[in-house]
Amino acid sequence: xMSINAARVGxxxxxxxTEFRRSRFVVATMVVVPLVFLVFPTVAILxxxxxxxxxxxxxxxxxxxxxxxxxxVLIPSTIAAYSVVGEREQGTLEPMLTTPVSREEILIGKxxxxxxxxxxxxxxxxxxxLAVLRFGADxxxxxxxxHSPYLLAQVFFIPLLAGWAIWICLAISSKASDIxxxxxxxxxASLPPIALTLLLSxxxxxxxxxxxxxxxxxxxxxxxxxxLLVSRLFDRERLVSGTKPGSA
Amino acid sequence: MRILGTLIAxxxxxxxxxxxxLTQASAAEIRQRISVMPEAPGxxxxxxxxxxxxxxxxxxxxxxxxxRIKESLAAVNLSDRANDSCGSLSKGLRQxxxxxxxxxSDPAVMFLDEPTTGLDPVAAHEVHGLIAALRDRGxxxxxxxxxxxxAERLCDRVAIMNSSLRTIGRPDELRQALFSRSLAVRTAxxxxxxxxxxxxxxxxxxxxxxxxxGGGLxxxxxxQGWRVTDPPGGDAAGGDPAAVGTxxxxxxxxxxxxxxxxxxRALVAxxxxxxxxxxxxxxxxxxxxxxxxxQEGQS
Numbered sequence: 001x002m003s004i005n006a007a008r009v010g011x012x013x014x015x016x017x018t019e020f021r022r023s024r025f026v027v028a029t030m031v032v033v034p035l036v037f038l039v040f041p042t043v044a045i046l047x048x049x050x051x052x053x054x055x056x057x058x059x060x061x062x063x064x065x066x067x068x069x070x071x072x073v074l075i076p077s078t079i080a081a082y083s084v085v086g087e088r089e090q091g092t093l094e095p096m097l098t099t100p101v102s103r104e105e106i107l108i109g110k111x112x113x114x115x116x117x118x119x120x121x122x123x124x125x126x127x128x129x130l131a132v133l134r135f136g137a138d139x140x141x142x143x144x145x146x147h148s149p150y151l152l153a154q155v156f157f158i159p160l161l162a163g164w165a166i167w168i169c170l171a172i173s174s175k176a177s178d179i180x181x182x183x184x185x186x187x188x189a190s191l192p193p194i195a196l197t198l199l200l201s202x203x204x205x206x207x208x209x210x211x212x213x214x215x216x217x218x219x220x221x222x223x224x225x226x227x228l229l230v231s232r233l234f235d236r237e238r239l240v241s242g243t244k245p246g247s248a
Numbered sequence: 249m250r251i252l253g254t255l256i257a258x259x260x261x262x263x264x265x266x267x268x269x270l271t272q273a274s275a276a277e278i279r280q281r282i283s284v285m286p287e288a289p290g291x292x293x294x295x296x297x298x299x300x301x302x303x304x305x306x307x308x309x310x311x312x313x314x315x316r317i318k319e320s321l322a323a324v325n326l327s328d329r330a331n332d333s334c335g336s337l338s339k340g341l342r343q344x345x346x347x348x349x350x351x352x353s354d355p356a357v358m359f360l361d362e363p364t365t366g367l368d369p370v371a372a373h374e375v376h377g378l379i380a381a382l383r384d385r386g387x388x389x390x391x392x393x394x395x396x397x398x399a400e401r402l403c404d405r406v407a408i409m410n411s412s413l414r415t416i417g418r419p420d421e422l423r424q425a426l427f428s429r430s431l432a433v434r435t436a437x438x439x440x441x442x443x444x445x446x447x448x449x450x451x452x453x454x455x456x457x458x459x460x461x462g463g464g465l466x467x468x469x470x471x472q473g474w475r476v477t478d479p480p481g482g483d484a485a486g487g488d489p490a491a492v493g494t495x496x497x498x499x500x501x502x503x504x505x506x507x508x509x510x511x512x513r514a515l516v517a518x519x520x521x522x523x524x525x526x527x528x529x530x531x532x533x534x535x536x537x538x539x540x541x542x543q544e545g546q547s
Contacts, residue, residue: 005309007306007309008306008307008309010306011303011306011307014303014306015292015295015299015303018294018295018299019292019294019295022294022295023294090290090292090293091286091288091289091290092290092291092292093290094255094284094286094290095284095285095286095290095304095346095349096304096307097255098253098254098255098279098282098283098284099279099304099307099308100276100279100280100307100308100309101307102276236254236255236256237255237256237257240250240255240256241250241255241256
C-alpha cells in the first residue's frame with residue numbers, strides 16, 4: 001500500500017492554487033460561472049409571491065436549489081481538464097515526475113486543489129442565495145427554502161458532484177494530448193450530472209428521499225472508482241512518452 | 249536518460265543508479281537521490297523563481313528550504329532574480345533556474361539533457377562553469393549533448409551513440425584507440441631532404457608532408473597552433489600571409505613528449521628554421537566522425 005506524504009500533497013495543492021490565482025482563465029471561470037447560475041434563480045425566486053398551493057411552492061424552491069448544483073460540476077470540469085495535459089504542454093510534468101512525489105500524491109494534490117475552490121464557491125453561492133432570500137424574498141418563500149429537503153441535499157451533492165467532475169476530467173486530462181481537446185471532452189463529461197440535475201429541477205424525475213440517498217451512494221462509489229481509474233491512467237511512462245508501458 | 253531517471257521502464261539490460269538497481273521497487277529510492285534537468289527547463293511560468301524552487305524543495309522534503317533555495321540561486325548567479333516571474337525570464341535565465349532546481353536536493357547523480365541548447369555563448373559558458381564546478385565537488389553529472397566540444401570540455405568519460413552505443417571511455421583513451429599519436433612540425437621553408445632528417449629518429453615511426461603542398465591536414469580538424477601551408481608561390485589557402493612559404497610535416501610518434509626533443513635537434517642540425525612543434529590533438533569530433541565512417545564502411 002502506497003503511503004501518502006501529506007507534505008508533498010500540500011506542496012502540490014499550494015502550487016496549483018497559486019497557479020489558479022494567477023490564471024485569468026481560471027479566475028474568470030470561477031467568477032463568471034457562479035454569477036450566471038446565481039442570477040437566474042435569485043431573480044426568479046425574489047419574484048415569487050405564493051398565492052397557490054404550498055406543493056407548487058415547494059416544487060419551485062426545489063427547482064431553484066437543484067439549479068445551483070450545476071456550479072460544482074462546471075467549475076471543476078473546466079479547471080481539472082487543464083490540470084495534467086497543461087503541465088505536459090508546458091514541459092513541467094517531466095521534472096516533477098523525476099522527484100520522489102508519487103502519482104497518488106500528485107493526483108490527490110491536484111484534485112484537492114480543484115475541489116477546495118469549487119466547493120467553496122458552490123457553498124458561497126448557496127450562502128448568497130439564502131442570504132438574499134432571507135432579506136429580500138417573501139417570508140413564505142424564504143421559509144419554504146429553509147425547510148426544503150433540497151437544501152440538505154445541496155450540502156451532500158456539492159462535494160460529490162465536484163468530485164465526480166474532477167476525477168473524470170483528470171482522467172481525460174491524463175489521456176489527452178491537447179488542452180482544448182481535454183477541455184471540450186471535460187465539458188462533455190460534465191453533461192450527465194448536469195442533465196440529471198436539470199431533470200430533477202424540471203421534475204421530469206420525481207425527487208424522493210430514496211432517490212437522493214441512492215444518488216449520494218452512487219456518486220460516492222463513482223468517485224472512488226474514478227480515483228482508481230485515474231490512478232491507473234496516471235502512469236509516468238505513459239505521461240512522458242505518450243505510449244502505454246510495455247507496449248514498446 | 250528517461251530510463252535512468254526512472255521515467256521509462258527498461259526493456260532489457262540492467263543498470264545501477266546512485267547505488268541502487270534500476271528496478272520498479274527501487275525507483276522511489278533512486279528518485280530521492282537524483283535530479284534531472286530535461287532539455288526544456290519545465291518551469292511554472294506563473295510562479296516566481298523562488299516559488300518554483302520552493303515547490304520542488306517541498307517535493308524532496310528538504311529541511312531548511314529557504315537556505316537551500318538561496319544557495320542554489322547563488323550558485324547560478326540568480327539571487328537578484330529570485331522574485332521574478334519565470335514567464336518573464338529569457339531562455340538562458342530559465343535554463344539557469346532549471347539548473348538551480350537540480351542543485352536543490354544536493355543529488356548524488358545529476359542528469360542534464362542538452363543543458364546549453366539555445367543559449368548564447370556567454371550563457372553557455374556560464375553553464376559550463378557551473379557543471380565543471382559540480383564535477384569538481386564530486387557530483388556525478390550525466391550529460392547528454394550533441395556538442396562534442398562541450399563533451400570534450402566537461403566530461404571525464406564519454407559514450408558516443410549513433411543509434412546504438414559505439415564506444416565509451418575517457419576522451420584520451422578514445423583518441424588513442426582510433427588515432428596514432430603525432431607531432432606537427434612547421435618550418436619557415438620546406439626541408440631539402442626531409443627523409444634524411446626524420447629517418448634516423450627512433451621515436452618517429454613515419455612522416456608525411458602536411459598542408460596543401462603535401463597532402464594536407466584534412467584528417468586533423470584541430471591541430472593546435474597550426475596553420476595550413478600553401479605551395480610556394482601560390483595563394484594562401486586560408487588567406488593568411490604569415491603561412492606563405494612555410495612547410496608542414498606530420499610525424500607519427502610513440503610518445504610526443506619523448507619524440508619532440510629529438511625532432512627539434514634533428515631539424516636544427518639540418519639548418520631548418522623551426523616555427524613550431526606541437527602535439528597534434530584529435531578532437532572528439534574526429535573520434536565521432538571516424539566511428540561513423542567505420543560504421544558506414546561496414547554497412
